[in-house]
Amino acid sequence: MKSLIFNIFEFIAEEVVFVYVMVIGLSYLTLAVVSFIYTRAYIKKSRFTNYNAILSSPLVPPVSLIVPMYNEGQTIIDSARSLLSLQYNNYDIIIVNDGSKDDSLKKLIQHFSLQPVEYPVSYQIPTKVIRTVYKSRNNAFRKLIVVDKANGGKADALNAGLNISQNKLIATLDADSILAPDALLKMVKPYLQSKELVIATGGVIRIANSCTIEDGNLLKVQLPTAFLARFQALEYLRVFLLSRLAWSKLNGLLIVSGAFGLFDREVAVKAGGYYTKTVGEDMELIVRMRRYMHDHNLKYKVCYIPDPLCWTEAPATLSILGRQRNRWARGTTETLYKHKTLFLNPKYGLMGLLSFPYWFFFEFLAPFVEATGIMYFTVSAVSGKIEWIHFFSLLSAVYFFAVFLSILALIAEEFSYYKYARKSDAVRLIVTAFLEPFMYHPIVLFHSLKGNIELLTGKKSWGEMKRRGFHKEKEEVQKQVKEVHVS
Amino acid sequence: MRLIQVISHFFTNSNYILGDRISIWQHTDLSTWLYFYTAVLLAMLGLLFITILYARRILISRKDKKIKDLKFRYQYLIYEALIESQAGNGTTNQLIIEKLKKDVRQTSLHKQVLVDLIIDLKKNFSGESEKQFIQLYHALNLSRFSLAKLEAKRWDIQAKGIRELTEMSPDHYETQLAITGLRSAKSRAVAQEAQLASVRMEKNPLSFLRDLQHPLTEWQQIHLHNSLLKTDRKFLPDFTQWLSSANEGVVLFALKMIADFEQQKAEEQVVQCLQHDYISVREEAIRTLIRFRASHTLPHILETCRSCSEDIYLAAIKAAGRMGNTQHVALLEPLLQHPLGKIRLASEHAIKRLKHLAPQTVKINGEIIKNNI
Numbered sequence: 001m002k003s004l005i006f007n008i009f010e011f012i013a014e015e016v017v018f019v020y021v022m023v024i025g026l027s028y029l030t031l032a033v034v035s036f037i038y039t040r041a042y043i044k045k046s047r048f049t050n051y052n053a054i055l056s057s058p059l060v061p062p063v064s065l066i067v068p069m070y071n072e073g074q075t076i077i078d079s080a081r082s083l084l085s086l087q088y089n090n091y092d093i094i095i096v097n098d099g100s101k102d103d104s105l106k107k108l109i110q111h112f113s114l115q116p117v118e119y120p121v122s123y124q125i126p127t128k129v130i131r132t133v134y135k136s137r138n139n140a141f142r143k144l145i146v147v148d149k150a151n152g153g154k155a156d157a158l159n160a161g162l163n164i165s166q167n168k169l170i171a172t173l174d175a176d177s178i179l180a181p182d183a184l185l186k187m188v189k190p191y192l193q194s195k196e197l198v199i200a201t202g203g204v205i206r207i208a209n210s211c212t213i214e215d216g217n218l219l220k221v222q223l224p225t226a227f228l229a230r231f232q233a234l235e236y237l238r239v240f241l242l243s244r245l246a247w248s249k250l251n252g253l254l255i256v257s258g259a260f261g262l263f264d265r266e267v268a269v270k271a272g273g274y275y276t277k278t279v280g281e282d283m284e285l286i287v288r289m290r291r292y293m294h295d296h297n298l299k300y301k302v303c304y305i306p307d308p309l310c311w312t313e314a315p316a317t318l319s320i321l322g323r324q325r326n327r328w329a330r331g332t333t334e335t336l337y338k339h340k341t342l343f344l345n346p347k348y349g350l351m352g353l354l355s356f357p358y359w360f361f362f363e364f365l366a367p368f369v370e371a372t373g374i375m376y377f378t379v380s381a382v383s384g385k386i387e388w389i390h391f392f393s394l395l396s397a398v399y400f401f402a403v404f405l406s407i408l409a410l411i412a413e414e415f416s417y418y419k420y421a422r423k424s425d426a427v428r429l430i431v432t433a434f435l436e437p438f439m440y441h442p443i444v445l446f447h448s449l450k451g452n453i454e455l456l457t458g459k460k461s462w463g464e465m466k467r468r469g470f471h472k473e474k475e476e477v478q479k480q481v482k483e484v485h486v487s
Numbered sequence: 488m489r490l491i492q493v494i495s496h497f498f499t500n501s502n503y504i505l506g507d508r509i510s511i512w513q514h515t516d517l518s519t520w521l522y523f524y525t526a527v528l529l530a531m532l533g534l535l536f537i538t539i540l541y542a543r544r545i546l547i548s549r550k551d552k553k554i555k556d557l558k559f560r561y562q563y564l565i566y567e568a569l570i571e572s573q574a575g576n577g578t579t580n581q582l583i584i585e586k587l588k589k590d591v592r593q594t595s596l597h598k599q600v601l602v603d604l605i606i607d608l609k610k611n612f613s614g615e616s617e618k619q620f621i622q623l624y625h626a627l628n629l630s631r632f633s634l635a636k637l638e639a640k641r642w643d644i645q646a647k648g649i650r651e652l653t654e655m656s657p658d659h660y661e662t663q664l665a666i667t668g669l670r671s672a673k674s675r676a677v678a679q680e681a682q683l684a685s686v687r688m689e690k691n692p693l694s695f696l697r698d699l700q701h702p703l704t705e706w707q708q709i710h711l712h713n714s715l716l717k718t719d720r721k722f723l724p725d726f727t728q729w730l731s732s733a734n735e736g737v738v739l740f741a742l743k744m745i746a747d748f749e750q751q752k753a754e755e756q757v758v759q760c761l762q763h764d765y766i767s768v769r770e771e772a773i774r775t776l777i778r779f780r781a782s783h784t785l786p787h788i789l790e791t792c793r794s795c796s797e798d799i800y801l802a803a804i805k806a807a808g809r810m811g812n813t814q815h816v817a818l819l820e821p822l823l824q825h826p827l828g829k830i831r832l833a834s835e836h837a838i839k840r841l842k843h844l845a846p847q848t849v850k851i852n853g854e855i856i857k858n859n860i
Contacts, residue, residue, distance in 0.1 A: 048647075048650075060709065122832040193706040390519045393518075393523040397522040397526040397529070400526045404536075407533045407536045410540060414540050
């Protein structure tokens with residue numbers, strides 16, 4: 001019996017893992033090539049796009065920009081001010097204060113001369129109590145609506161924003177993220193161009209660590225100086241430049257980043273809004289919206305813009321990074337489990353037959369397969385079952401594949417948006433690509449596994465993302481400058 | 488070391504005997520070499536891409552510098568020519584033109600830099616100076632260069648050519664003929680550029696709408712509208728001619744233009760659109776009537792839309808709020824008891840607008856109300 005178990009384990013560890021690795025490698029490469037081709041085509045088309053025509057046009061669809069806020073006192077004023085000057089003709093901003101314990105709301109009220117208003121709300125999606133809706137006395141801030149509600153979590157705050165909004169389109173944005181001034185102009189383009197209904201659009205999220213930010217506006221892009229943030233910058237390049245556009249072209253995209261996305265309000269509401277009992281509410285909503293469209297036999301698209309439109313702060317410490325990856329892993333698992341009936345279900349078209357199985361096999365299972373493979377081959381090499389030369393050959397192949405993908409991402413970045421223009425940035429990113437498989441990936445792998453194990457064992461809380469804030473870096477730089485002058 | 492001994496002992500003394508189970512990957516050298524060569528191949532490809540990355544940066548940097556230098560040189564020459572011609576020194580102007588002619592014969596890059604520069608400068612000037620830029624463009628035969636682009640295989644080059652010609656020689660017969668031919672180009676981007684160019688060039692700028700085969704997207708509508716805004720209102724067409732089009736996008740566009748350019752005499756045809764087959768057209772017709780502030784049509788709108796879909800009815804209620812007066816409150820009050828929450832809410836908003844309620848310091852009732860949609 002023992003030998004049978006070992007035989008099965010060995011078969012899985014060697015043959016199945018080998019096939020798995022080959023398939024995942026080929027799929028990554030295919031997605032990378034397709035994404036690269038379409039990104040280049042998009043950039044070419046972009047050069048001919050006259051965004052000024054949309055900027056001032058009264059014909060653009062109205063958008064509500066929903067910003068859930070929890071203890072964002074450090075950055076909310078600058079964020080709100082920069083959002084009020086976005087380049088778009090017809091939008092409003094709904095900041096939802098989700099029971100903050102700090103002075104976020106007070107700061108908003110004082111700075112924007114807010115006053116409570118009578119605002120009939122239809123609770124189309126159930127949420128926690130909405131206490132007060134504020135609007136500004138000052139006409140210059142007429143686009144701003146602030147909603148004060150009882151704490152219910154990010155998903156609940158977004159649902160409150162959905163209830164308050166009366167516009168056709170809604171955009172969701174994290175309170176500490178920075179939008180490019182023309183983000184709405186670009187995100188709205190698929191809605192305006194497509195013959196089918198576009199239910200959601202996502203864009204590229206970039207890492208804002210070490211960038212020069214003033215009054216909530218991104219002034220200068222810089223590669224993060226800290227290694228941890230730089231690893232994440234490289235990771236984001238891989239994810240956003242090498243796969244999402246390909247999925248979008250197949251109409252198989254299952255996720256629009258929670259940091260920034262644009263949605264059809266009516267479909268989001270009819271699908272039930274954000275699910276509050278998951279930590280992966282962004283992916284879960286997209287899957288549910290797609291399901292809704294399939295169930296009602298409606299044609300639709302989920303699009304993706306390979307434009308860097310949103311800049312966000314990446315975790316600066318290992319513990320915060322760990323919590324974030326833990327949460328992401330659990331969110332993926334929760335969503336996949338909740339919608340398990342989609343798996344290989346032809347009723348749901350490409351989503352059921354390709355996207356969903358892909359996520360199951362190559363996103364959910366990947367950490368387990370990887371951990372199994374590492375353990376098995378290491379133990380086999382140490383015990384002499386396999387030769388060291390074999391072990392190191394395999395390790396080298398896997399390592400160089402990972403590095404190769406990262407280099408592909410750098411090439412994609414080079415031929416597309418070219419944000420890290422300095423030669424030294426290119427060198428740093430290349431070095432990062434070589435170091436990442438050793439120094440960063442094991443951390444991510446560990447926390448992904450941990451997240452799934454904790455989910456299985458029933459642990460719920462996901463901790464707080466402690467943000468340094470973009471002010472903190474500015475203050476530190478100013479302090480250093482002062483010290484230099486004094487000395 | 489102890490751990491390795493324990494693991495080795497476990498494997499050697501268990502029922503599972505090393506070497507018993509033959510794996511096609513394990514006990515041949517094939518797999519080892521396969522992995523090794525894969526690693527080498529990937530490493531070399533990685534190095535190749537790194538080289539490409541650096542080479543590209545160097546090339547771009549050189550090209551940018553060259554363009555910058557050319558721009559500086561041409562800008563200086565063009566300003567000199569302008570100043571000289573304004574001072575009446577025609578001969579000097581001709582010398583500069585000869586200098587530029589000699590330069591642009593060199594490469595396409597020289598020509599392109601000059602075209603882009605002249606177009607940029609032309610946009611910043613008006614009157615006589617603007618005309619001089621156009622004359623310079625033709626004197627340097629750059630119109631030939633732009634026209635040649637229309638024959639290119641790449642759509643982006645064709646589109647660029649259309650834009651250059653629209654900017655610099657919209658009145659030339661050859662340009663108009665070439666661009667009109669591209670209105671039905673295979674490439675959607677080229678077709679759209681050609682359609683937008685037609686708005687600027689032709690006396691009957693929207694004639695292509697009559698025969699449009701594919702849907703007129705909102706994107707195109709916005710760009711057409713933007714082009715029409717630059718047209719003298721005297722020359723704007725009567726948009727009602729497209730209200731009977733079978734193309735939904737064309738009808739929507741016509742309604743939007745009727746509203747934006749205030750073609751009030753089209754009110755009757757707009758009211759007829761309230762009964763259109765397309766829901767979107769009915770909604771747009773309501774929006775157009777709101778823009779006209781045609782409050783006398785409100786009872787008709789509310790009556791016609793009562794049996795329509797929820798969305799149309801909501802649009803009608805919003806219309807009542809936007810263009811009605813206190814007399815129309817009575818029409819809306821019964822809707823406060825409507826079974827649908829959305830209708831009740833829209834009516835409440837509309838009544839508030841009509842009654843001009845000022846913001847009050849009243850807190851919302853905090854109970855969670857679960858509405859059936």
